[in-house]
Amino acid sequence: MTTSGRVRRPTMRDVATHVGVSQTLVSLVFRNAPGPSKETREKVIRAAAELGYRPDTAAQVLRSNRSMRVGVLFSMQQPYEVDLVEALYPVAKRHDYAVLLGALVPGRDQRAAVEDLLGSRCEAVIVIGPGRDEHQLIELARQLPVVYIGRRLGGGTVNAVRGADSRGAQLAVDHLVGLGHRDIVHVDGGSRAGAADRRRGYRAAMRRHGLAEHIRILAGDLTEESGSSAARTLLGEVALPTAVFAANDRCAHGLLVTLVRAGVAVPEQVSVVGYDDSRIARLSYLDLTSIRQDVAEMAELAFRIVVERLDAGRTTSQDLVLAPTLVVRGSTTGPGGPLR
Amino acid sequence: MTTSGRVRRPTMRDVATHVGVSQTLVSLVFRNAPGPSKETREKVIRAAAELGYRPDTAAQVLRSNRSMRVGVLFSMQQPYEVDLVEALYPVAKRHDYAVLLGALVPGRDQRAAVEDLLGSRCEAVIVIGPGRDEHQLIELARQLPVVYIGRRLGGGTVNAVRGADSRGAQLAVDHLVGLGHRDIVHVDGGSRAGAADRRRGYRAAMRRHGLAEHIRILAGDLTEESGSSAARTLLGEVALPTAVFAANDRCAHGLLVTLVRAGVAVPEQVSVVGYDDSRIARLSYLDLTSIRQDVAEMAELAFRIVVERLDAGRTTSQDLVLAPTLVVRGSTTGPGGPLR
């Protein structure tokens, strides 16, 4: 079986010659610019299709000095980050920008990913996720607009879009207390973005409800394994708490399944609340009560900042904070179960 | 707070002027080409660092007529595909190619993703995952080398790297039968890549073990929900099978958790086997016995095909089949539990 080797791809010139017009006209047609008559437009389009012509991005970028590309730094292993990236596509398209993915993968550090984006002449970079090399991002922000989704950075010198994490944690605690819980444990996210605020919110809400002596925080790190490990810790003690607020959905997942496999009923014996309202939370058999961070809105705001910088000449940085919301599902109920 | 606006980025010319040599020399230095003296090399490197110079990819591609980029078509929502993509990075780097991600996201069809890759002058495309628009891929393969990871395509006209899925399914069944199981149900992957072969392998192995009348296949589609749904079907019947072989790990996950939440012990009452040996299977609290498809080796072979086409002038297509292996973990044991 054979397949064609490398063939010279048709250029704008080829199309122009084929139609019998100038290259300029073909260019105008392809950019949907005003000028060409309807007739010319159609002839050009037809000829291009016939020849299999496709504009060359490299040449466009080089000549126009604009790439119309926004880079995105993220990790494909994080469901929440993936959801956010996917939400960026329609928004970017609406603003006539293309998304260039800069995945952070093990064995290829952030520096390399950033170099790639810069080499491709991205005009701005949107950074998603906790635990990035912040110093480097602050440095990067001096070269082009950077929007960090998740946390404030560099004392406000870098644009940020983030959820009100402290508020989100309070929503979770309020919900649980409203159901009658008092013994509420928090499995935290360590030093990751947002984790400190969620810890703070948990503490504040517990105190506000007069549950200061019930405050208990187990160390975690936003992964399934940290949730599972927290569950094992709790299972080894004399009594389980009646509710657990996990730092994110992945953590809640590990926690929930580990409890259930140990014979502990969720939510009857222990209620579980996650954070992010990601794909995981919505799985029918987990049905996790979670704190929602609206990815579509985050994407929208992040892009608005980019566009204001790039196309509207804004030069001051912004810090946009979004209100999270509580999404009640089946992993929470009153202590002792719904029958009591 | 202010940040710099758009600044002209330094060019090779700027570096050359700064050092007092010709642009050519700078070019040679940056491409690590032979010619420049050690002294010149150092001066150039230093000046570049000083000016913050970085080669412009667009210009390089345009002039050299090579992008040294390989596009990857995949879905970020599939853990197995993500693992595979991550495995491609080190391999690509070793061959001096860059990976350009073409994510298939909801609301942006395959056509658009392919257009992006083609516009960026990818020299080849590696396609991962089941359920792609095959007609379009066959079409694409006439323009540049395409390697489909997962299934044979176009009657062998398109390069393929795939696991021996029928063999993998047989490994799963053999393992379960070896543990003493007879009542083994298969939740399949519908029409997705590999699913038909896995079904075939399951049937063949069951027959080989004289268990033809125990053959039972439930319809699925490689998602968690299909596993969960299959579990609910089984739970509604008079007796559970003693083992289930799921079409992939995601499906096995949904199945396992749904069973456990219904009070069914895994593996004591029902053993579960997944497929892919992805991140999910390795989670300590799932600890899923699975059929491993070695992503590193798949990545290696896929890239070897690309390089042979691009750099060694090969024109015939290849179909490489990898032997899967069984990874035994804690989700399988003898029927009735390990104590019997």
Added chain:
DNA sequence: GTGAAAGCGCTAACAA
């Protein structure tokens, strides 16, 4: 409404 010409930043051929 259309066309000619210049040049984006780089590499490749050739000279020196």
Added chain:
DNA sequence: TTGTTAGCGCTTTCAC
């Protein structure tokens, strides 16, 4: 070892 020259495919400016 180094420099000169001519484009890669496109957009932009200016002229008609």
